[in-house]
Amino acid sequence: MDNLTVFTEFLLMDVTASRELQVLQGVLFLVIYLGALTGNLVTVTVIVTDTRLHSPMYFFISNVALLDLGSISVVVPRAVVNSMTDRKTISLTGCAAQIFLFTLFVAVEIALLVVMSYDRYVAICHPLHYALIITPSQCSQATAGSWASGLVYSAVHTGALFRLPFTKTNVIQQYFCDVPQILRISSSDVQFSEFVNIIVCVSIVLVCLTFMLMSYINIFSTVLKIHSVEARNRAISTCTPQLAILLLVLISESVAVLGPTAKKPSLRNLLTAMFYSMVPPFVNPIIYCLCNREISAALRRIFNRCSQFPVKGFLN
Numbered sequence: 473m474d475n476l477t478v479f480t481e482f483l484l485m486d487v488t489a490s491r492e493l494q495v496l497q498g499v500l501f502l503v504i505y506l507g508a509l510t511g512n513l514v515t516v517t518v519i520v521t522d523t524r525l526h527s528p529m530y531f532f533i534s535n536v537a538l539l540d541l542g543s544i545s546v547v548v549p550r551a552v553v554n555s556m557t558d559r560k561t562i563s564l565t566g567c568a569a570q571i572f573l574f575t576l577f578v579a580v581e582i583a584l585l586v587v588m589s590y591d592r593y594v595a596i597c598h599p600l601h602y603a604l605i606i607t608p609s610q611c612s613q614a615t616a617g618s619w620a621s622g623l624v625y626s627a628v629h630t631g632a633l634f635r636l637p638f639t640k641t642n643v644i645q646q647y648f649c650d651v652p653q654i655l656r657i658s659s660s661d662v663q664f665s666e667f668v669n670i671i672v673c674v675s676i677v678l679v680c681l682t683f684m685l686m687s688y689i690n691i692f693s694t695v696l697k698i699h700s701v702e703a704r705n706r707a708i709s710t711c712t713p714q715l716a717i718l719l720l721v722l723i724s725e726s727v728a729v730l731g732p733t734a735k736k737p738s739l740r741n742l743l744t745a746m747f748y749s750m751v752p753p754f755v756n757p758i759i760y761c762l763c764n765r766e767i768s769a770a771l772r773r774i775f776n777r778c779s780q781f782p783v784k785g786f787l788n
Contacts, residue, residue, distance in 0.1 A: 479642035481563050484554060486647065487742045491558065497647075497742075498555030504750050505548040511757030512537040515767070522770040528611045529595070529710065530767075532588045533760060535615060536581055536717070540753035543577035546570055547648045547749050554647070564634070567649040572630040574749075575651075578725065580622035585718050586680045587614045592711050593687040597694045625673065632665050633658065645736055646745055681722070688715060706765065713763040717756050724748035 486494055515537040519530045547570065554560065562570075594605050633651070636659050644653045655663055691711055698704040727748050760767050 478637040478639055479564070481561050482567050482638075482642045482644050482649065484560050484562060484647055485643060485645050486555070486560070487739055494555045494558065498552045501548050501552045501555065501750075504746075504754055505544060505552065508544050508548075508750070508754040508757075509541065511761075512541040512753065514771075515757045515760055518767060518770045518774065522773070525766060525770055528591055528606045528608075529588070531611055532584055532591065532615075533767075536584055536588075537757060537760075539577045539581045539584070540756050543574055543581070544750060544753040546573045546577070551647045562649065564638075567654070568630055568634045570649045571633065571651060571654065572626050575629050576622050576626035578721075579625045580618050582677065582680065582721065582725075583618035583621050584615070585714070585721065586684055587618060588714050589684040589687040589718070592714065593691055596691050596707050596711070629666075629669060629673075632669055633662060635665075636662050645741065647742070648745070648749070650745060684718065709763060709765040713759050716759050716763065717752070720752050720755060720759075724752050 486497070516534045519525045519534045519537075550562075550570075591606055595602050598605070633654055638657055639659070640657050642657070644650065644657070646653050655666055658666075688711070691707075695704055695707045695711075698707065724747055727744060761771060762768070
């Protein structure tokens with residue numbers, strides 16, 4: 473044991489050694505981050521300022537937008553700085569914090585998607601009882617429960633990954649602290665405990681997925697029975713964005729968990745990591761703004777108010 477080297481920092485590897493391509497990667501990451509930042513902040517601002525959107529469904533949507541903003545902010549800004557400054561190291565504490573926060577935001581978002589599927593189920597399948605079942609206190613409790621479950625899972629997950637020192641290598645073949653990469657360089661004891669943790673997590677996710685699947689099956693079977701075309705389209709417009717985001721999150725997380733762990737930098741490895749760390753936060757606000765009729769209408773009202781601003785009077 474005296475001859476083993478215990479690493480206290482990690483070396484993040486780039487796809488290419490070319491300085492120009494590193495800067496180009498940093499610029500690309502910055503553009504994606506600014507797009508996600510703008511989209512999610514606009515979504516939250518529209519929901520908060522428009523009184524017509526002060527309902528449980530949009531309360532959950534604003535929370536998801538904030539979670540998306542948090543998850544991408546954990547990874548991308550540091551990656552942009554590293555690419556621009558050619559810095560490749562990250563401390564053990566910083567790596568653990570990055571994994572803890574990213575896992576926390578993703579876990580809470582999945583829990584909130586379960587709550588949102590139940591909210592839409594009650595709203596469409598039992599509209600007369602909606603106000604009695606989905607109350608403001610119930611929404612607050614559901615959100616608090618989602619955060620509590622995410623905190624517990626993230627703490628257990630991060631603690632299991634970093635409970636033993638790293639002695640194999642400190643090279644991470646990724647631009648951020650990726651869980652598969654940390655598992656690759658960890659000890660066999662950590663890999664076994666993390667494997668058990670992942671099995672338990674997958675089992676819980678499958679139960680949640682079954683619940684959401686049954687909810688959406690009941691929702692769409694009820695929607696198809698609605699005779700009013702306008703009411704049917706309105707119900708579909710409130711469900712399809714959530715379903716699309718649910719599928720996007722599940723696909724991206726499946727890629728993260730089931731994808732091969734790279735042992736050397738590659739473009740495929742970079743694109744895979746970008747898909748599950750950047751695409752959902754960037755695409756989610758676009759889906760809501762394009763597919764949700766109420767948010768689209770609220771955006772149009774805001775643009776109309778801005779366009780009617782008395783410019784001449786202001787200049788005078």
